[in-house]
Amino acid sequence: MSDGYTLVICEKPDAARRVSDALSGGTSHADQVGGVAVFRFSRRGEEFVVCAAQGHLYGVSDPSDERAVYPVFDVEWYPSDLLDEASAIAARRISTIRTLAAGASRFVNACDFDVEGETIGYNLLKYACGGKEKDALRAKFSTLTEEDLVKAFEDLKPQHAQGLARAGRARHAIDFVWGVNLSRALSQSALGSGHRYRTVSIGRVQGPTLGFLVQREKEVREFVPVPFWKVSGTFEKEGKRFNAGYAEDRIETKESAEKIREDCLGREAVAVAVRRSSAQIGPPVPFNLGDLQKEAYRAFGYSPSRTLQIAERLYLGALVSYPRTSSQRLPPTINYGGIMRGIGKITQYAAYTEELNKAELKPVQGAKSDPAHPAIHPTGEKPKRALDVSEAAVFDLVVRRFLASFGPSARRELAEVSLEVGEHEFRLSGGRMIFPGWMKYYGKYAGYKDVELPPVSQGDRLETVGVAVEEKFGQKPSRYNQASLLEKMEKEGIGTKATRADIIATLVGRGYVSGESMEVTDLGLSVVEVVAKYAPSIIGMGLTKEIEEKLEAVETGGQGEGTLLRETVRAIADQLAELSANEESVGHGIDSALMSSVAGSFVLGKCPLCKTGDLRIVRSKATKKRFVGCSNYSSGCRASAPLPQKGTIKTTSKACEHCAWPVVYVMGGRRPWKLCVNPGCPGKNKP
Amino acid sequence: MKCHLCEREAVSGLCPYHEAAKARVQSAYPLWVRAYGRMEWNEYLDNVKRNVQTGQWAKEIAGFLKGD
Structure with missing residues (x-):
């Protein structure tokens, strides 16, 4: 040497x-x-x-x-x-x-x-x-x-071989070529249409992802509910009352629902069948990154990108393993026993590890694997510094998931009683945990609740105390949230475990999507509309998915990155030519959406003082801080109010019930919060 | 030509989004009539407009068809 x-x-x-x-x-x-x-x-x-x-x-x-x-x-x-x-x-x-x-x-x-x-x-x-x-x-x-x-x-x-590096460099080059060309084509079109320059872009994975959101948005906005009725009965046995649902969940007409009520009132119910069973619920598989992000969203409301950041901090603190993994498997080489011993030194988990150590340590394994890293697991080291609230929450979730994956199956007892009232059938059901198994270790994240088992035996007769007919309406489809969108991307095989969270955050940042509910803005709708019309491959799934598969082949040495780059260039060149040839129509298509998105994002509502101006978000030239001011300032209206300097302000078009000043949502942190912008609002003094 | 209900381009008075919503509103009417036994068109439109489950474009179309 x-x-x-x-x-x-x-x-x-x-x-x-x-x-x-x-x-x-x-x-x-x-x-x-x-x-x-x-x-x-x-x-x-x-x-x-x-x-x-x-x-x-x-x-x-x-x-x-x-x-x-x-x-x-x-x-x-x-x-x-x-x-x-x-x-x-x-x-x-x-x-x-x-x-x-x-x-x-x-x-x-x-x-x-x-x-x-x-x-x-x-x-x-x-x-x-x-x-x-x-x-x-x-x-x-x-x-x-x-x-x-x-x-x-x-x-x-x-x-x-350096397949990973070659694939990584190819991914960066492809995404750059894709993004820069589309961005320039769209931005130039909007500029040509008279709008001042603003970047309008659509990345390789952003396009199809925004496509999913737009498809769902259309379903939500076009939705017309159809009425139906739900029938339920209240039955009494030995002074105890039970509610049971009608066997048919939806009654299509009001007349049929009311007939059921008339038929049943005053008649005795007979328990014609009692079905008791037990069900085993197996432990959850170890976390890969997507699973952790979805579970942290469900448990704490953390966005996928926030969870990834927290998990990376825990990794850098040597508290958890590398988080950017697809694996749901824990190989014995990670040393189960050593990790259990380490976790056992943390007081709140000591009893659990002691219990688990009594049997052979064998975790449940998931279907997905990753050649580079095992599933996310605690390292067994104790935190050497005080963790902040979010770090402590994610650390607890990872530790408990790890422990739960070694636990035995849980068992639930279930009972369902069929009650016959004349020719009608009602169903009464309940369930309770008879052996918690892994749920004990997973704690509050397991999320199962007992529903009292009806103490009814076959042949029992019950009094029909009441029959309720409730008018209902079909529910509009739910918009994606950050966790369900991440799941959709995983299912469709677009993006990577490392990039999906950022792609979702970018869609919000670009103004294509707003709010917790991932509502698509007019700008998002227009971008998808024009791109789908003139460059459908850009917004479709096919090309992006094909590139993902070929990038995987580059990783394993089955494909050259140069060839892939040339193929991609050829594929998008035709689409760009179409966009360029239709620059005027494309620009026109996104121009009005841009105008309304820019204007709408600043106007909060009518000014309650002068009654004619608009209250808007204004940024001070001197301090660079944002605040609320009236558009009639130059005519003498001095309505103004401070605003929080952190987070995104989202307009609601609602006025405060106490003072009629606009109400906004402040997005950022764990949950958005509602704020009346009037600092002197009488509603703020209420306990 | 602009859509009667928004700033988007329209072919025959409505943009493709509001056109699709109109088709939905029209096709759901017989289902409401069947569900309640009878219901006048205008009463139906009022109900659709008021219902919290109705989507934004369908609400706008219901108001438009009623002549609000």
């Missing part, structure tokens, strides 16, 4: 610190190179320097950088600071890594082992380290615990 040191490149600074601590046994010392922290230590006579990226330090761009020009099919990789002026930190880190590379004799890529991590490491080794991407070794680990890290560095792998 030559005289230089081993340069280890991690994905994030926290990971670099953990790798250094683990390999040096806590003896590493922090140093500053070019204003960036690096760690130095010796291990078995060998010198190590550990440095970190901070996510992607290189990005894809168009060499011409003319925002009005399209199509653009030539792309190159550039340091991120050249693409985004705010990325000065990227320039510093690249410079530091370049300096360190000059003195290194061996290189180790220790970025996260997945497509993005491989791409980050590959680009740094290629561009900042002088073409070391093929010579570098790879450290593969799924947790940042000392044990896993040491093991990974004792078993460093050569990285010859």
Whole structure:
């Protein structure tokens, strides 16, 4: 070996610190190179320097950088600071890594082992380290615990095939070509239609995802309910009353429903059949990222992107395993017993681990696997710092899911009684838990409730106390929420586990979708409308899905990335030509939606003081803070009010019942909250 | 030509969204008549407009068809 040191490149600074601590046994010392922290230590006579990226330090761009020009099919990789002026930190880190590379004799890529991590490491080794991407070794680990890290560095792998990195780079290039061309075509069309420049874009996965939302939005907005009736009876036995539903759930006509009531009133009910059964409910499979995101949304209302951020913080704290995984499986190599022992040191789980340790530890396994990482699981380490509320919540969910996956099946006793009243049948049902099994470990997240079992035996006679006929209407379809949209994307195979949450957040950020209910805005409708008309492949599922499948083939070496890029360019070139040829119609289609979206997002409602102006959201030129002001300010109306400076303000077109000032929703944090913008609203003083 | 009910382009007075909603409102009428035994067209439109489950475009069309 030559005289230089081993340069280890991690994905994030926290990971670099953990790798250094683990390999040096806590003896590493922090140093500053070019204003960036690096760690130095010796291990078995060998010198190590550990440095970190901070996510992607290189990005894809168009060499011409003319925002009005399209199509653009030539792309190159550039340091991120050249693409985004705010990325000065990227320039510093690249410079530091370049300096360190000059003195290194061996290189180790220790970025996260997945497509993005491989791409980050590959680009740094290629561009900042002088073409070391093929010579570098790879450290593969799924947790940042000392044990896993040491093991990974004792078993460093050569990285010859680099399928993940090639697929990652191809994905970035394809998404850039797709996004930049579509964005420029749509934005130029809108500009040509007289609107001032505003970016209107639609990414490769965003298009079909917005397509799902628009399809559902149309169903919701066109919906006409149809009436039906529900009949239920109240029956009494030995002074105890029970409610039972009519056997037929929906009665189509009012006349039929009322006839049932007339037929049954005053007649005795006979329990003609009592069916008792028990049902086993198996434990839930271990979490992959999508499952965790859906469960955190259900349990805490966290958006998928928020859950991912929290899970990454827990990973960097070595508390949970790598979260960007598709796997629902826990292999024995993760050391079940060791993790149980670790968790058992945390007071609230001690009794559970003790109980589970009495039997052989064998988790239930899910169907989905991931060659790079196991399902998300706790590492067994105790938090070394106080976790914030959201971190503690997600950590608890991960630990309990892990414990539950080792638990036995739960058993429920179910009973259903058929009550006959003349020719009519009512059904009474109930269920209770007779053995909680895994539900005990999963705790409040299990979500099963007991419904009292009716103490009725076959042949029992009950008094019919009342029969209720209730008018109902068909329910309009539910809009997607962030969790159900994520599930739909998974089911349709578009996006990746790492990108789906960001894609959903981008649709909200672009103003195509608003609110918790993911209501599609007029702008979103118009974008889908014009793109579906002139470039249907862009919004359809087929092309995106085909690209995803081919990217997977690039990962495994079954397809060349150059060929895939050329195929993609050919596929979108025709669509772009169509958009370009119809620029006027396309621009016209999105122009009015843009106008109403811009205007609608600022106007809160009529001014209650001057009665003629509109109260609008205004940003102060001096302080840059937003506040409410009246459009008649120049005519003398001084109505104004402060606004929260964080979160998105969503108009409601509702006036406050106490003061008639507009009511808005403030989006951000866990749940949106409703606010009357009037600081002096009398309703605010009510207890 | 603009849609009678929104800013979108229309072919025969209504944009494709409101046209589709109109077809829904019209096709649901016989179901309401059957459900209640009888119901006048205008009474039906009032009910559709008031119902919380009715979608936004269907509500707008119900009002439009009633001449509100």
